[in-house]
Amino acid sequence: MPFYWTLAIIALLCAAGYVLGRRKAVASVGGDKRRLHSLPNFYGMNVALKGAVPAFGLLVFWLIAQPLFVEWRVSSIVSDLAVSEARDLGLVMVDVRRVADGLDTAVATGTMTASEATDIAAGDGNVRERLGAAGVALGSEVSEPVLRAAQRYRALSSTGDTLRSVAVLAVLLLGLGWAYRETDGEFRARNVVEQGVLALLLGAACIAILTTLGIVLSLIFNTIEFFSIYPASEFFFSTTWFPSFGGGSSLGILPLLWGTLYISLIALAVAVPIGLMAAIYLSEYASPRVRGIAKPALEILAGIPTIVYGLFALLTVGPALMVVFGDGGLGWMQAGTAVMTAGLVMGIMLIPFVSSLSDDIINAVPQSMRDGSYGLGATQSETVRQVVLPAALPGIVGAILLAASRAIGETMIVVLGAGAAARISPNPFEAMTTVTAKIVSQLTGDADFSSPEALVAFALGMTLFVLTLGLNVFALYIVRKYREQYE
Template structure:
């Protein structure tokens, strides 16, 4: 049964349980029930949904590991082509299994034919071709058998998952209806359950963060086991090659990351800060009500749109000025300057909005004292307001810098893919995030250093941005303690 149908069935049982539990209390005679009728309904609904959905989530997470473990044991060394790995063969197994499902859904094959181990390999290959599933030349009969096993195990697992989830939902329904009587303290049970759900949601966020960090750490350690850390941090060359002989020095990527981020901050900080000063000190209420939302719209534009803007508009515009028809400094539209300018436009609302809030938080008494001493408005802004708001403004700039360091799509489309150390802002360069994407794109073998290097890059970037965020939050907190 599809997972969506299973979820809808559980929700329907929960809704029926809510109505039945409420009616059972309201129609029963005797003494006044301990809780309101809705609490009895929610008690039944929670007992239906919570165990069923918990089992569904655990099953969906555990089944792929179990199935992959059993199927990978069927792959012999002879079935792994020279130059390939078990991970790539398992990718073929999953692709063939999906192709069998496609052929069955299109009516080209029956379930029995797709799962029969006696079926001719060439016959199944031809039928998959009719279904539009192209198999590579390295897909052997052994891979086909593994795909059939993979498909069968998934089908069996889905069947037992459906049975287990529905059994838990029905058991919860019966248990909740049994408790739907006036003496049962339904309100206490529901409130305790809601508290546990809220605690679980908060814990899930924390555990997700911990899981991400641990995943980065373990894979980074695995990378440094097969590739020297001295070469990773000491080499000035980035030249990955999945065939071997890679040079994976991080410094060209870090240089591109910081160079593009620096140009973005040079664009975003003055414009964002001037906009914040105007909106907080000079603009009237009507102008502020219109200008501030329009400025913050920039923060809601998807980064892929900014990337396309860099590729199709800013890059050709810069090329027409600084290219061969102009100053001849620029060879192509993809360059550090292209990505930096567009990223700076994207960062303007981050700087302006945070700086505006910080400037508005400066006590009015400081302004009144400056005016009382005879200072003009511009002198008050330069000598009183901005120095008072400086810690918070620095924190906003650092937060914008961490956002720039982690940007990907603008760099991929606007800066190019060349990993080089150069001071020319009109050269094509790339960043850490862009190379993480490229190293993990496609059927990468996660046992090779060329794929595992993405985790080392991610760990390095995580440490850098975490340090910037901690420093920024420290400065902002210090500012708030002083002026709130």
């Protein structure tokens, strides 16, 4: 049974359980709702929750465990092939999954029958053509072990899907039946439902924490593996970045850190003054009508996808800078992709980030401080400079540091606007690259994840994680240490 059908059946049966549970509770007291321990809705929710939660939990567990089990069973078929052809087992499994998906697509589109997909032989000369007709692009000929593994993969996946649907629906029906049976007027449905919802909220919080922990552990383990085959001193102190998948790579992070920090500083130099002045105007000088129009219009910038900013940098800002600083102008710029291009566009992207946070922080300064300043004879500009901004300064500094961490982690603007050259240069009109851009490039394509050229992406990610985490912690420290408490 397809996955979405299973979800639809769970939703329909839980809705039916809600109605039946509510109806039974009311009927158990002869229709007098005042005799119920809880409101009727709680009885319906109790039935729905006791059916949906275990069924959905089993469904999620099955969706995670089934691919792992299937790949474990299938990998034994192609492990010898990977050894004989000196290929990574993970790449061979990619071909297996691709062929298995192609067989499913071929059956679904009528290119071949289900029996043909099961019994087709690797020697059949039409295998490649028929899979191609199903929309499967194969980089190499379909070998017999790969085809056999794909057929086995397809069969195990189909069996697993069937068992999943049966098991989930069985658990659902058992939960609904149990909850329906215990429903009566004396049952404390409200207590049970509230405890269940509390457990769900706790589970959601644990999932968020465990997800963060999983990300950090995956970075740590792969970083340790990278440093086991590549010296840490070369990675942290070398000024050369020259990855070569054929061997002899030089993977120094210093040029990437230089480009990252350089572009981020230019972005902050653009975003901080403009964003801070916009926040001061909106909070201190703008009328409510102007503020109601200008603030949403400014924050529209925050909703623009970063890929659009990258195209703006590549197609508009870069050529515009070339007119002034290129060969037709001052001659400082050789191409439109440069540190200055990416920094300017990234600064525009960060303006609403700085302005919104600063605006909220400035508005948090009590009006009584402004009134006291006016009572002493200060003008509005003097009040802003000498009272409001000093009181809001710790929060503004925290907002700037958070914006800096956002700039350091940006990718698409850098990829399209700054170029791909890893170099250390003080010239902002030269092409450079950043840590995030190289993480993308090192993991693009069929990379051998046992090589340092691929594993270096995790070391770069770990370095970037530590850097941004440090900035965030420092920002929170500044805000909490110097924040004024107002009554």
